Amino acid sequence: MTYYEKAATGDCGPDSGKHPWKNADLKLSPQAKWNKANPLALWAHAALRSALRKGLIEKEPCAVCGDPNSEAHHDPEAYDQPLAVTWLCRLHHKREHGRLRKGGA
Ligand SMILES: [Zn+2]
Numbered sequence: 001m002t003y004y005e006k007a008a009t010g011d012c013g014p015d016s017g018k019h020p021w022k023n024a025d026l027k028l029s030p031q032a033k034w035n036k037a038n039p040l041a042l043w044a045h046a047a048l049r050s051a052l053r054k055g056l057i058e059k060e061p062c063a064v065c066g067d068p069n070s071e072a073h074h075d076p077e078a079y080d081q082p083l084a085v086t087w088l089c090r091l092h093h094k095r096e097h098g099r100l101r102k103g104g105a
Pocket residue numbers: 062063064065066067088089090091092
């Protein structure tokens with residue numbers, strides 16, 4: 001199951017058909033749905049961006065290949081530690097999430 005699929009299942013209980021306003025969710029992008037279903041992750045990303053702006057943490061090159069064009073990877077189990085990130089380029093970030101999905105943390 002992907003993160004998106006996980007997020008999509010978050011809001012569909014037996015009541016989901018009874019409340020027309022809930023259908024607004026259908027118009028949300030997968031990313032927006034994910035954001036809604038993962039408030040802690042969203043907060044962690046915001047906290048990290050804030051820390052970067054304030055110079056509390058420095059962006060580092062990809063931990064795997066050294067690509068300076070990296071992005072912060074959060075361990076899904078550790079979103080309550082927003083600064084505990086691994087810096088990965090887009091490729092290795094994708095691979096890491098693929099590994100986490102397959103391996104099952
Ligand atoms: Zn890399």
